[in-house]
Amino acid sequence: MKTIHLALFGPGKVGSKLLEQLASSEEHLKESSGLILKLVLVADSSHALLNPKGIKSDWDSDFKSSSKKYSFSEVEDYFNKHQFKNLVSIDTTASIDFPHKYFDLVNAGSHIIAANKVANTLSLEFYERLRKVLKKNNKNFVYETNVGAGLPIVETLRNLHLSGEKVTRIRGVFSGSLSYIFNTFSSEQKEFSKVLEEAGVLGYTEPDARIDLSGKDVGRKLLILAREIQLKKEFEEVKIESLIPHQLNGDTTLEEFNSRISELNGHFEKYKSKQLKDEVLRYIGELDVEKGSLEAKLIREPKASALGQIEGADNIFEIYTESYKDQPLVIRGAGAGAEVTARGVFGDILKISERLN
Numbered sequence: 001m002k003t004i005h006l007a008l009f010g011p012g013k014v015g016s017k018l019l020e021q022l023a024s025s026e027e028h029l030k031e032s033s034g035l036i037l038k039l040v041l042v043a044d045s046s047h048a049l050l051n052p053k054g055i056k057s058d059w060d061s062d063f064k065s066s067s068k069k070y071s072f073s074e075v076e077d078y079f080n081k082h083q084f085k086n087l088v089s090i091d092t093t094a095s096i097d098f099p100h101k102y103f104d105l106v107n108a109g110s111h112i113i114a115a116n117k118v119a120n121t122l123s124l125e126f127y128e129r130l131r132k133v134l135k136k137n138n139k140n141f142v143y144e145t146n147v148g149a150g151l152p153i154v155e156t157l158r159n160l161h162l163s164g165e166k167v168t169r170i171r172g173v174f175s176g177s178l179s180y181i182f183n184t185f186s187s188e189q190k191e192f193s194k195v196l197e198e199a200g201v202l203g204y205t206e207p208d209a210r211i212d213l214s215g216k217d218v219g220r221k222l223l224i225l226a227r228e229i230q231l232k233k234e235f236e237e238v239k240i241e242s243l244i245p246h247q248l249n250g251d252t253t254l255e256e257f258n259s260r261i262s263e264l265n266g267h268f269e270k271y272k273s274k275q276l277k278d279e280v281l282r283y284i285g286e287l288d289v290e291k292g293s294l295e296a297k298l299i300r301e302p303k304a305s306a307l308g309q310i311e312g313a314d315n316i317f318e319i320y321t322e323s324y325k326d327q328p329l330v331i332r333g334a335g336a337g338a339e340v341t342a343r344g345v346f347g348d349i350l351k352i353s354e355r356l357n
């Protein structure tokens with residue numbers, strides 16, 4: 001039997017779904033792979049539950065009754081004290097601060113898995129420094145769910161690139177929430193604000209939906225893919241069309257924004273009125289390697305096209321390379337939601353497990 005010790009940061013929609021999936025797969029993993037996944041820490045932004053012997057599968061009730069306020073140095077002390085073999089820290093937060101702690105986690109002996117896209121979209125200096133520290137400490141950093149949730153985009157692209165295949169262009173719908181929003185809004189007589197709320201309840205939007213509507217989430221995904229094929233790009237170089245009207249942009253707090261989302265209705269009706277009968281609205285990402293351009297924008301797309309046909313919260317990625325010149329390699333499927341994302345993080349745990357003894 002091989003034991004992997006897990007520390008989960010961010011038991012929100014994705015994180016708690018992951019814990020549910022881990023609990024229900026416990027016996028299957030032991031029998032089929034000889035693998036024990038032992039959860040030794042669950043922490044949100046203020047409270048942590050620690051148990052070196054393993055947190056029970058009904059972690060939720062223990063978290064409510066026994067978690068304690070913590071500072072990050074206590075986590076480091078805990079890891080240093082117990083020297084857990086095969087320790088993997090999982091970031092299912094949406095925090096912009098937490099990724100700065102990855103260095104300390106790695107130095108305390110941990111591998112990292114991130115659903116959070118922030119670490120891969122900070123400055124190039126941060127990106128490269130993190131990889132240097134990982135290499136020095138012989139630790140893995142895996143983040144398949146950063147793009148396309150549970151769809152195998154990052155690894156596919158990396159394998160193409162590492163095998164020497166020249167990637168020339170990537171184009172597609174990279175946002176599950178915007179996909180759901182435009183699929184629903186284009187075809188149903190519902191107010192935009194209602195559709196946006198639904199996308200939140202279904203777990204498709206970021207905790208702060210402005211990250212999706214401003215195009216920032218798609219911009220981040222484009223940058224992650226560009227860096228995966230070793231293009232040295234910064235976030236500021238991504239050309240992004242924001243869908244947030246001027247009066248709600250910039251200085252509004254999240255609370256204010258959420259209380260004023262009905263102001264989006266008129267704004268999005270204007271987009272809808274421009275749509276022709278056989279068209280749908282699509283918010284797309286496009287990376288042109290030759291031009292070195294990264295762009296996120298709203299377009300009108302024929303319903304009959306590959307991009308036009310996607311449903312629900314689907315993503316679609318068309319990857320053009322030397323070999324896939326005329327007919328791109330296409331990956332399509334559910335591109336957001338706690339269930340598929342948690343399953344993707346689970347896959348990352350198995351990927352790291354295979355590399356460890």
Ligand SMILES: NC(=O)C1=CN([C@@H]2O[C@H](COP(=O)(O)OP(=O)(O)OC[C@H]3O[C@@H](n4cnc5c(N)ncnc54)[C@H](O)[C@@H]3O)[C@@H](O)[C@H]2O)C=CC1
Pocket residue numbers: 009010011012013014015043044045046092093094095097098115116117145146149176203204205206207335336337338341
């Ligand atoms: N929902 C989806 O379809 C997908 C989500 N993701 C990413 O997964 C992440 C989580 O998304 P959700 O579960 O929807 O968010 P959520 O808001 O439901 O959960 C985030 C959790 O992180 C905790 N948290 C915040 N700061 C923290 C810190 N410093 N330390 C520890 N915990 C902290 C919060 O208390 C909360 O429990 C985000 O980064 C998102 O971009 C990635 C792919 C798909």
Ligand SMILES: N[C@@H](CC=O)C(=O)O
Pocket residue numbers: 146148149174175176177178204205206212217335336337
């Ligand atoms: N908010 C994101 C979730 C996955 O990354 C999206 O809408 O795609």
